[in-house]
Amino acid sequence: MPLLRLEVENFKSYRGKQVIGPFRSFNSVIGPNGSGKSNLMDAISFVLGVKSAQLRSGQLKDLIYRGRRLDPHAGNRPAAEDVEMHDDDAGDEQAVEAMATLGQTNAKRASVTAVYQDKDGAEYEFQRSITINGNSEYRVNGRAMSANAYNDRLKSFNILVKAKNFLVFQGDVEAVASQNPKELSRLVDQISGSLEYKEQYDAAKHANDRARENYTFISNKRRNMHSEVRHFKDQKNEADRFKRLQKERDASVIHHMLWQLFHISKHVGDLTKTIKQASERLPYLRGEVEEAEGNVEAARQKQGEAAQSILEQQRNLRKREKEAEKIQPDLDALDQSMAHSKNKIASSEDIIKLVKADIAKYEGSIAKYQRDHQNAKEAADKAAAEQARITAKRGLRLSENDLQQYHELKAEANLRARKERQQLEEFSMKIRSQKGALQTLQDKLKATEAQKVKLESEVQILSQRKHDVQEKSHKVQRELESARSAVHEMKAKKDSIKKRMDELNATLAQCLQNLVEAGHMQRESEKEARLRETIASLRRLYPGVQGRFTDLCKPTQRKYDTAIQTILGKNADAIIVATQQEAIECIDYLKRQRIGQATFIPLDTIQTKDINDRLRSIAPGARLAIDIIEFDSHLERAMRYACGNALVCDNMDIARNVVYEKRQQVKAVTLEGTIIHKSGLITGGQSGEASGPRWQDREVEGFKRQRDESMAELKSLAAEQHELNRTEQDTSSITRYEIERNSIDDELKEIDTRLKGVQSELKVVTQQLTGLGPQVTQAQTELQQLESQTTGIQQTVNTEDDRVFADFCARIGVSNIREYEDHQMQLMQLQNDARSEFELQMQRLNNAIKFEQSQLEAAKQRLRQNENAVEREQQKLKDRLDSQKELQTKLASIREEVQRIHEQIEQLKQDEAKTKKAFNLAKSTLNEAQAALDAATKEISNARLAIEKHANDRTAIYRRCRLEEIKLPLASGDLKKVPLGDDAEMELDFDEEDENGESSISVPDYGIKPNYSMLTAQDKRDGSTETGEELQAQIVAAANDLEQMIAPNAKMMDRMGDAENRLADAGAELEQASREVKRAQDEFLRLRKLRSDLYHRAFDHISSKVDEVYKDLTRSKAAPKGGNAYLDLQNDNEPYLDGVLYTAMPPTKSFRGIDQLSGGEKSVAALALLFAIHSYKPAPFFVLDEVDAALDAQNVARVAAYIRSRASPDFQFIVISLKAMLYEKSQALLGVMRNQDINSSRTLTLDLEQYA
Template sequence: MGKLVRIEVENFKSYKGNQVIGPFHKFTSVIGPNGSGKSNLMDAISFVLGVHAVHLRSQNLKDMIYRSSALREDDNTPSTIRSPRRAHVLAVYENDHGHEIKFMRIVNSNGQSEYRLNDRQVSYADYNKALEKENILVKAKNFLVFQGDVESVASQNPKDLTRLIEQISGSWDFKEEYETLQKEQERAIENSAHAFNKKRGVSSEIKQYQEQKTEAERFEALVDERKQLVVQYLLWKLFHVEQKIHVLEADAEKKKISAEGATEDQLKLEDQFKMARKEQASIHMERTRRELQIKKINNDLNELRPATIGMDEKAIHLQKRLEQTKTNGERVKRDHDKQLEVVKGLEQDLENLNIESTSYEGKFITNRTKQQLFLSEFCLKQIIKLISQFAKYRYSPIEAVEEQQQLHNLQRQRKMELEDVERKRSKLEENKTRLAQLAEDSRQITEDGTILTGDLQALTKQLTIRKQEANALVREQVELNERLQVTLNKLLEVNADRRESEKERRANESLAMMKQIFPGVHGKLVDLCRPTQRKYEEAVATTMGKTMESIVVDDQKTAMECIQYMREQRVGTATFLPLNGLSVPSINDRFRNYTRGARLAFDVIQYDKQYESVVQYACGNTLVCDTIAIAKNICYEKNEDVKAVTLDGTVIHRSGLMTGGQTSSQRSSRWSERDVEDLMRTRDKLMAELNELSKQKRMGSAEEQAKSDCAGLQTQLEVLQEEITAAEHRLMDVNREAQHLQTNIANSEPLLEKAKKDLETINISIEQVEDRLAVIEDRIFSGFCSSIGVRTIREYESLQFGLSEKIVERRAQFSAQRSRLETQLSFEREQLGDLAERLIKLETLFTQDTEALAQLELAREDLNKKIREFTVDLSKFTTELKEQTQLEDEKQRNIEQLRRDLESKGQDVNGYLKEMAKFETEVEKVHAERVSIFRKCKLEEIVLPLLRGNMEDLLVDEVATQSSDSMDVDQPSQRSIRSSDWEVAIDFSPLGSEQRNNGDSRLEREFQAEIKERSIQIDQMAPNLKAIARLEGVEQRLQDAEDAFDTARTITKQAKEKFNTVKQKRYKAFYDAFSHISEQIDRVYKDLTKSATFPLGGVAYLSLEDSDEPYLEGIKYHAMPPMKRFRDMELLSGGEKSVAALALLLAIHSYRPSPFFVLDEVDAALDNTNVAMVANYICQHASDSFQFIVISLKNTLYEKADSLVGIYRDQEANSSKTLTLKLDQYQD
C-alpha cells in the first residue's frame, strides 16, 4: 500500500501563505502547544480527502480560508494586508508502484469547492473514485480518528456500533433498496392472502346459495298457507264487525231522541236565567252608581279633613308663636331700656371727663404765667456757666454718682409697676363686664330653649297619642284581614270542592263507561286493595301517592284503547297500569323482619292475587314505621338506602330528605248552599268594615303634620342648644381669664409693696445726697440767687420746670381714662344696636303672625261649610245604597236558584249525551276496527273476495301510531273515514255457517294461533329468495377469484426473490466485515493491553443481538482488562474505556485499511501506562504499508515516533508555522 508523503497548504485556516508540512514517515507525531494549529492540520488532511465541512469544525467551507483579523490577538493592530479570497490543500500521495499522486482541493470566498487530481480539475465523483482506488473511503472515514472520537465510541450503544460497521462494510448502501423491496414483498404477500381468502369465500358462498334455493321453495309454500288463513280470519272478523255496527247505531239513535227533549227544557231555563241576570245587572249598575257617588263624597271629605286638621294645628302653632313672640318682645324691650341707660351714663361720664380736662388745662396756663420768671441775657449766660461748673463737680468720681443712678432706676421701676397694675385692673374690669353680659345672654338662651322644649314635649305627647290610635286601627285592620282571609279560604274550598266533585264525577262516569266498553278494565287501584288495619291507611295512602288513582287494565292494548276513548270524549287525563307490561321491582326479603316497629308496605295491604304486580309496583321496598324515631334510625343511623313512611304520613326519602307530617286523608266536607250564603255575607261585612277603617286611616294626615311640627321644633331646639353650648364655652373662657388676672394681681401686690419699701430706702439715700449737693449748690449759686431774688437754686428750678412735669403726668391720666370710657361706650352701643334690631324683628314677626292667623280663621270657616254640605249628601246616598243592596241580594238569590236548576237539567242532558256518545264511540271504534282490517289488507296486499267495488277504491287515512309505553291521554286524534261510506261490498260466501254464527273470541284465538304457528315457521326459516338468481353470478366470481389468486402468487414469488437477493448482499457485506473485526478485536486489544506484568493482555470480543439479520439490531462490545472479571463497558474506568474504544477503532480500520491512519489526540484520556502501551502498538504495526500520523501532547507517545512535525504560532506573521525533525538518528 502507499503512503502520504507531505501536505501543502495555502491560506488554510491558521496557515498563512503557502506552507509545506512533512515529509511524513511510517510513524509521524505532530506536536505543539495548544492553539498553535495542530487540529487545523487534521482538518487540512480531512479537507483535501473530501470530508464535508460539518465534520471540520466549521459551518461553511469559506470558513476554511485564512483570515488575519480572526487570528490577530490585538484588535487595534492595523492590517495592511487584505485577507486572501481562496485557499487550497495539496496532498502528495505515493502508491505501491512509487508513483506520486497529487490530490488538491480548493475553496473560494463563495464557499465553493474545486477538486484537482494531478493538477487536472475533476468532478467530486472522479476525485472520490481515485481515493477509493487507494482504499481511502471518505464516507467511512477509515483513514482518520477525530479528536473526541475515542470517547464517543466508548460511550455509544449497540445500535450505533451496528451503524458504524454498516458504514465500514458497505452494507449501508443496500439499506434503502432493502427496505423498499421488503415493503413490496409484504404488500405482495398481503395481496396474495387477500386473493386466497376471496377465493375461499366465493366457494363457500356457492354452497350456501345451493342450500338457500331449497329453503326458499319451502318458504313460499308456507307463505301461501298463511295467506289463505289470514283471508279467512279477516272475512270472519269483518262479518261480525258489520253486525255489531248495525246494533250500536240503533241504540245511539234512541239516546239522541231523549237528549233532544232534555235540551229543549234546558234552553227554556237558560232564557229565564238570562232575564234574571239582566234585571240583576240593572240593579247592580244603579247600586254601583250610588257607591261611586258615596266614594266621591268620601274622597272629597278625605281631602278636606286633613286640610281642616292642618289648619287647626297651624292656628294653634301661630297662637303659641304669637305668645312667645310677645313675651320675647317685652323681655328684649326691657333689656333695650336698661342698655340705653348704661350708654347714657357712659356718655355723661365721658362728657364730665372732657370738662375736667379742659378746666385743668386752663388752670395750668394761668399758674404758669403767674409763677414763671423772665431772665435777662446776662443772667442766662451766668446761669449756664454756673450749671456747667456744678455739673463737673456733681459727676466727678469723688461724688455719690452711684446713689443717683440707683435712685433713677428705682424711680423708673416704680413707674412701670404702677402702670402694669393699672392696666391689669382695667382689663379685669372689662372682663367682669363682659362676663356679666354673657351670663345674661346664656340665661336668655336657656329660657328660650326651655320654652321650645316644653312645646316639643307637648307635640311629642300628641304624636304618641295619635300613633297609638293609628296602631289600634292597624291591629283592627289586621284582625279583620285575617277573618276575611279565613272566609275567602272557605269560599275557595267550596269552589274547589265543587270543581273536584265535578271532576271526580266525570272521571268515575268515564271509568264506568270504559268498564262497559273494554272488558280488560278492572278499576282504580284504590278500589282493588285496602290496608290490613285502619292504622295503616295514612301510611299506605302516602306510600302509593298518585298511583292510588291509576286505572288497572289487562294489557297495553287495552290501555291504548282507553286513552283513545278519553281523548275523543275529552274527559281529562288518567294513568293506566297494564298488568302484563309493568317493570316491577323485586321485594327485598331482608326488610320483612328488619327491625321491630317496621315492615314492608307491601305486606300491610290486602289484594286479589291477580293484582300483586300492581301493588308491588306502587309500594316497592318502602317501609312502614310506627314512629319517626324508628324511621330515622333506619335511614340515618343504619344508612339503609330505602324509603320510610311513618303512620302519621311523614316520609324520609332515599335521598335523605324528610317531608310530610300529620295530614287528613279525608276529602273536604261538602258545603250546603246556606253555608255558602253565610260565608258570602260575612265576606261583604268584613270588606265594608275594612273600607271604613281605610277611610279613618286616610284622615290621619294630622299625624304627619304633628311629625313635621315636632321635627321643626327639634331643629330649633338643636340650634338653641348649640348657642347655649357656645355661650357656656365663652363664659368658661372669660372665667378662666378672670381667674388668671386675679392670680397675677395677687402675685403683683407683694412685689409692689416690696418695691415701695426699697424706694423709701433709696429716697432716704437720695435726700442725704441731695442735702450734700444742696450745700454745694448754695455756695455756687448764692450770688445768682441773690441777683434774681430767690433763696436757692432749687426754688428757681421748681418755679421754672415743676409745673411742666405735673401737667404731662395729669394729661396722661386724662388720656387713659378717656380711652377706657370710649372703648366701653363703643361696646355698649353695639349691644344696644343688636337689641334694637332684634326688637324690630320680633315686632315684624308678631304683625305677620297676627295677619296669618286672621286669614287662617276665614279659610277654616269656608272649609267647615263645605264639609257640612258633603255630610248631608253622604247620609242621603248611604240610605239609598242600603235599599238597592237589599234588592240586589234578593235578585242574586233568585239567580242562584235558577243556576242550580239549570245545572241539574244540564247534568241530565250531559247524561243523555254521554250515553249517546258512548254508543257513537263504540260505533267509531268498530268502524276503526273495520278500517284497520282494510288498511292491513291494502298495506299487506291481502286480496279479499268482493261483491262490489275494488280494493284500490278504499280511502284509508294514515292514523298516527302512539308509542306503546305512553299511558297518558294526548290530544284527540282525527277520526277515520267511516267504512260505510265506501263503495265496496265484501263477499262472505267463503265463511261457513258455524263461523257466521260464532263470533266468540275463542274462535279468534284459534285463527291467530294457526296464523302465528305459520309465521313462526316462516320467521325461523329466513330464506334468501334471490338465491337461485344469484347462483350463476357467484360461479363466475369464483373463476375470477382463482385467476386473481394465481397472479398474486406469481408477483409474491418474484418480490421474495428480489428481496432475498438484496438481503443476501447486505448480509454478506455486513457479516464479512463483522467476522474480520470480531477476529481482529481480541488480538488488537491484547496488543494494546499486554505488558511485562500481564504478558497475555486483556480479552475483547463482539456479539450479535440478531444473528439472522445482524444489521437490524445492535452489536455488543465486551472488553476485559487484564486480571479483571467480566463487566459491562459502562462499569470500566475512563482509561480502560478509551483503550477498549481505540482497540475497536483499530480493529475496524484493519477490515479495509487505508494506507495511512491519522489520529487526533487519542491519548488525551489515557494515563502514562496506557499511553506507553498505545505507543508500543503503533511502533510494532507502523510500516511502509501502514503509516501512522498521530497528534499528541504526551512525550511518552511522540518520543517513540520516527519523525516529529512541530507546529508553533508565529506572532509576527500571525500564522501557524511547522518544523520537521527526524528522530531515528537520536534513538538509543
C-alpha cells in the first residue's frame, strides 16, 4: 500500500502526537463540519512539500496547534476567550513561558510524518516539521536534507509537488469547471513540466529578439558605410575621367571606340548584375514553388480525405437506414398482433359481460328459489303441527278394547273379497303413480315455458350484437380498401422512382466507363489545364475568340481520331478568332500576362484553297478529311485552311494507290496516322491512344456533365425514396386491417354459432312445449279413467266391510265403518295434505334450484374460459408491448443516429467545400509562384543572350584595332591576344548554378582592360547612336571641358581607404552579429521544441484519457455508452501560449458549451478532466477533498464506482466526503471528530472489508 499511515504532532487542530491509519486502497475520511477533515488533507499536503499559502495559512507557524486558555477555577473548561498569538510572539520564549504559566496549551513545534511503501515493500518515512519561529525542516528516514532534495526524493516516486498530481483541494472541482481555456492550458502546462522551462524560454526569446535587433542595426550601419565607399569610388572614377579627357585631345580618333567599349562593359555589368539579382531570387522562388506544390498536394490529400469521409458517413447512413427499415416490419407485425389481441380481448370481455349478467340472473333465481324452499319448509312444518292439533281435537277416540276389536274385525274383513281388495289396491297405486306423473309433467311444462322466455331474450341480445359487429366489419372493410388504394399508388410511385434510378444508374455506369476508357483524368496535364484556363480568359475578354480546333471540330467516327489529329498537326491547338485585330490583341495579352505562346487563326484574313471535288471519289476507302469532321458552318474557312485536300485512307494500300499509282499530289493519311506527303515521303504511324483522346475532350466534358447531372438526380430520387419509406403506408397497414377484419369475422362466426345454438335450443324447447301440452291432457284423462274403474270394485269391498263391522258400528255410533275410517283418514289426510302440499312445492323448488345451478355452472364455465382467454391475450399483449417498446427504443436510437450522421455529412460537405477552396487557392498560388520563377529564368536567359552579343561586339572592336593598328589606350592586357580569324568562336562560360541558385559568368575579354579616361561622363551616360555621331564634334570641345573641370581631391584616396577599412570592420561585426542571432535562435528553438514536446505529450495523453474517464462517469443503463468529452488546442505550434478548449457532452444531450451545463454536469466534467490529468505521470495515491459536494446521488454513485474500480494495492485513494453513497463503497473509513474538552481533533479507523 503506497501510504501506510500518517503521524501528526501538534499540527493545526491535532493536539499531541496521533497516528492516522492504517490506510487501505480506497479510504474515506468522514466527520462533521469543523471536526478537522480538511486539516487532515492539509497535513498530507504539508508533509509532501506544499507551500503554506495553499494550506489556508498565512505563515508556517500558523500550522502549529494552538489550544485555548484554561480557566484555572473551572478545571479543564476553556475560558470564554482564546489566547491569540501574534506574529510578534514568534521566537519570544518569555511570551511562551508566560502563556504556559496561564494554562496555555499551545505547542512550540509541529510535525507530520508520512510512512510510504514502494512496490518492493520498502518503507520510507517522509517528515516535515516547523517551529514556533516559522522554520521548516525536512527529513527522509530520519536524515535531514534541503527542501529541493526532499522534493527530488518525492519526485523519484512520481509525487510532483509543483504539479500537485496527488491531491485535489476543496473547491478545485468547481474551479476547474469555471476555468477559461487559458487557465486550462496553464494547468496542462504545469502537469506536463513545460512550465518549469518558462523562465528560460522567456529569456531565450528575449535574447533572440535582441540579437535580431542588433543584427539589423549593424546591417544598416554597414549599408551606410558601403554607400560612403561607393561615393568615394565614384569620385575616383571622376578623377579617372578627368585624366582620360586629357588624353582624348591626343586620341580623339579612338574616342568613339572607347565610348563603345565603355558602354559594352557597362551593359555587360548591368546584365551581369541583373543575372546575379535574378539568380539570387531563384532559390527563394524555387522554394516558393516547392512550398506551393507541397501545399497543393496537402490540399489535394485533404480534399480526398474529406470526400472519403463523406462516402464513409453516407455508407454508414445507408446501413443505419437499412437497419431502421428492417425494424419497421417487426413493429408493424407487432401492431397487427396487438390489434388482433385487443379485438379478441374486447370480444371476450363483451361475452364476459353477457355471461356475468346470466350468472347474476342465475344466482338471483337460485337465491329466490332457496328462500322460497325455506319458506315452504317452514310453512309445511307449521301446517303439519296445526293439523295435528286440530286432528287431536276433532278425532273420535276409541278405548283400548274397542281399538283391539277394530283391528280384529279389520283383519276378518280383509279375508273377504280378496280379489276386489287386491284390484282396488293396484288401482290405488296406479292412481297415485298417475298423479305423480301428471304433477311432473305440469312442473316440466312450467320450467320449459320459463326456459323459452330466457332463450328468446338471449336470441334478441345476440342478434343486436351481431348487427353491431357487422357494422364494424363494414367500416374495417372500407378502411382496408382505402389502404390498399393508397399502397397501390405509393407502390406505383416507388416503382417509377426505381425505374428512373435504374436508368440513371445505367447512364452513370456508362459515363464512368467512358471516362475510364478515355483516361481523361490521367492524361490532362497542368499545362493543358492552364491552356484551357487561358482560352476561357480570352473568350471572356474578346468575344471573337472561338476556341481550339480540337474543341470546335469532331470526327464523325472514333476510328478517324488519329488520322484527323495527324492532319491537323500543329494546328490542333491553334485558336480560331474572328478577326486579325483580335488575334493581335490576344497575342499582346499573352505577352503582358506572360502566360505562354499560342497560334491564332483569324477567320477574316486566312487564305484557303478550293476543295478538289474529284478527290471525294478518287478511290474506295479514301475520303476528304473535311468531309469526316463535324463543325459549325461559320468555321468552314478555318477547317479548310487546316485540312486542305488531305485524304484519310482506310489502309496503307489505298494511300499508296492514290499517291503513287494515280499520281495525286495530296497528303494521304491512314487510320493509324501514317502520312504519305505530296512529295511521296512516308512518315508517322502511331497508335490511336496517342492522339485519339484529344478528340474525346468535348465528349469527356459531356460525360462529366452527364455524370454530375445523373448523380444529382440520383441523390434527389434517393432522398425522395427515403422519405417515401419513412411515410408510406405499406402492406403492413393492409395486413393490420386484414387481421382486424379476420378477428371481426371470427367474432361474427362465434356470435352466429352461439345464436344458432340458442335458436336451436329454443326450437327444441318450443317442440317440447308443443309435446308437453297433449301429454298433460292425456295424463289427466288416464287419471280420470283409473278413478272411474275403481268405483264398482269399491262398492263390492264396501258391502263386505258393512257386514263385518255392523255391530261394531252400532256400538260406537257410526253408520258404517267407512265413516269412522274416512273420519280418521280425513284427519290423517288433512294432516298429510297439509305437509305434502308444501313438500311438493319444495320438490319443485329443488328441481328449479338444480336446473338453475346447472345453468349457473355452465355460465361460470363459459366465464372462466373467456376470462382465461382474456388473460392469455393480455399476457400476449403485454409481451408484445415490451417487444414494441424495445424495438421503438432501438428505432428511435437509430433515427437519432441517422439524424446525427446527416448533420455530420452536412458538416463534412462544408469542410469539403473549404478544402476545395483551399485547393484552388493553393493551386492559384502555385501558378503564380511558377510564373514568377519562369519570369526570373527567362530574365536570366535573355540577359545571357545580350551579354553574348555585347561580347562579340567588343571582340570585333579589338580585332579591328589590331588589324588597323589603332593605338587603343589600355589599362592592362595586350591586343595581340585577340584572334584575327573570323572562324574563332566566341564562347561565354556560364558556370552551373550553385546551391543558392546563383551562377557566375565569365565573359572573354582576353585580359584587356581599356583605359576610359578619355570618355566624359555624358559619354558614359549616353550610349545612343546619336551620341556616337556627335563624338567627332565633341573632340574639339574636349579641351574646353578639361579647362572647366575641377581638379580631383588629392586626399580622396586616403579617405576612401579609411572608409573601406571601416566597411571591413562593419562586415566582421555583421558576421559576429549573425553568429549571435544563430546561437540565440538555436537556443530559443530548442526550448520551444522542449516545451512543445512536453506539453503535447501530456496533452495527447490527457486528451485520449478524458473521453474514456467521462464515459465511465456518465455511463448508465439508459446511456450504456456514456457521454463524450474532448480537448482542443487553440495553438498547435506553441500550445502553452494560448488556451485549451474543453468540451463535454452528457449522454442524450446535444453539443453545448461547458458553461451551459448544469452544476452537476459541470462537476462530473471537471472530475473527468482531473482524473485524466492525474493519469498522466500519476502519483501512487490520490487525495480528494469533498469533490462530490455539487453532485447528485446518481453521479456520486458513479464517482464512487469509478474510484472503487481503480483503487488497488499500487494505487490509493483518500477521499474526504460527507455523502454516504460514496464513503460506504470505500474499504476503510477514517472518522474525524472534535474533542471539545481539549479543543483537538481525533481520528478513528474502521476496516469495512471485514463486513463485506
